[in-house]
Amino acid sequence: MTIAEATAVDTARLERLLGAAVTDAGATSAAGLIVLGERLGLWAALADGPLTTAELAARTGTVERHVREWARAQAAGGYLTYHAGTAGDTELYSLDPEQTLAFDPDGPVNLGSMFRLAVTLLRGLDRLETSMRTGRGIGYDEQDDAVVSGIADFFRAGYTTHLLDEWIPSLEGVSERLTAGARVADVGCGHGITTILLAQRFPASTFHGFDFDPGSIEQARAAATDAGVADRVHFELCDATEIPALGYDLVCTFDALHDYGQPDHAARRVRECLEPGGSWMVVEPKAGDTVADNLNPVGRLYYSGSTYLCVPNSLSQGGAALGAQAGEQALRQVISGAGFGDVRVTAETPFNIVLHARV
Secondary structure, three states, rough: HHHHHHHOOHHHHHHHHHHHHHHOOOHHHHHHHHHHHHHHHHHHHHHHOEEEHHHHHHHOOOHHHHHHHHHHHHHHHOOOEEEEEEOOOOOOEEOOHHHHHHHHOOOOOOOOOHHHHHHHEEEEEEEHHHHHHHHHHHHHOOOOOHHHHHHHHHHHHHHHHHHHHHHHOOOOOOOHHHHHHOOOEOOOOOHHHHHHHHHHHHOOEEEEEEEEHHHHHHHHHHHHHOOOOOOOOEEEEOOOHHEEEOOOEEEEEEOOHHHOHHHHHHHHHHHHEEEEEEEEEEEOOOOOOOOOHHHHHHHHHHHHHHHHHHHHHHHHOOOOOOOOOOOOHHHHHHHHHHOOOEEEEEEEEEOEEEEEEEE
């Protein structure tokens, strides 16, 4: 008796489900191998390819037989390009231009950071299980340092690519105000990536970064010193609902509003702290307003990350737990509810949406 006869299942649908499961299981195991490729220098060495696996092993001080299996796995996943050798039994591997760009740590995509974060998140399954059973939540300050660093690396490429030349220019009048000299708050600044990028572009302005994770504030301060902007960039340990009212011309919140325990209270505090005519730039993960809108690869990526990180963080503060796929409508409700009468979407990427809020 077949499966279909025994259970009355649709075999075509079952085959699609099994195909998706094989893809996902392969991707889960491949993620660790991609990270190992970074650690061992395999990806960097392949920039000079095509190489045989023996040449690749020799250049990286690794064992050829391990490298051969690793390369085959990456080629099967589409991350390496396989070339059959002229002798018929020689394997050559290379990175094509698109693969090279995708794995460039300083490029606009940096796939390596995404896989590093995925592997790091898997280490926290036991902690997440406890949170899901008890509802206690997990604050970012309770996460492993590698998780917080992984989040910073994951978002870095997008911020570096889009913030200064696309997102800021999309905000009416903001670039001119920053050029002339403005006071800026970066709320939920993390490692200070966005704060420092803005400070480097707009030397006449001063910047204040706020985050409630002590480790992130330490990293941000060190990064500001290394970037030579510590005289104009100040980082403080502070909850989003308690930022000091210094009179800001611009407040920025990058991929953080949905993480807050009390996003509505934080939004009201932002409004209280803005100068007349000031702006709030809210950058959030791109999402539709319904679950059905988000049942796609990007939605799954964000729903998964939100299960590991965003929802537990908000719940740890007894919060609303908007989640990373809250959607534009839910975000507008939070922002407008704080008294912002003018809320506009000014820019989008495949991963983010930018809202410009003014009173």
